[in-house]
Amino acid sequence: MIQYPSNINGILITPIEIVSVPGGDVLHGMKLNDSGYVGFGEAYFSTVNTGVIKAWKRHREMTMNIVVPFGCVRFVIYDDRETDSSQHSFQQVVLSRDNYFRLTVPPMVWMGFEGLGVEENILLNISNIKHSPDEIDRLMINEVNFDWEK
Helix, strand or coil, rough: CCEEEECCCEEEEEEECCEEECCCCCECCCCCCCCEEEECCEEEEEEECCCCCCEEEECCCCCEEHHHHHHEEEEEEEECCCCCCCCCEEEEEEEEECEEEEEEEEECCEEEEEECCCCCEEEEEEEECCCCCHEECCCCHHHCCCCHHH
């Protein structure tokens, strides 16, 4: 499967398939042999209202595999890993049904996201571990130097 380039080490942007079938489409999320799959802990949906920004969060252990089957969401990834060549890099990825990709985010990378769709925006995270608030770090939106207005 084709991987689209990322300027942050460990970020994967993978096209995934939408299969048209009579009566409604099948939107793939992840298969056992897909790149980015590092185990299964849980899958959950999250919503973000139009114009709302949820930032910043990083997982210390979780690998996230994110798909947006409905709506449109802009993800901003920030790498502050001191041992990484992509330190201080940002990457923006917009996911929607029209731009149907899976975004894989490794542990220790900051992420925020914004609802862009005109109706409800839904994302699916297929993670390698069960969600635990003990392995999450959070920053206020202004603690990372990124202009969300651009």
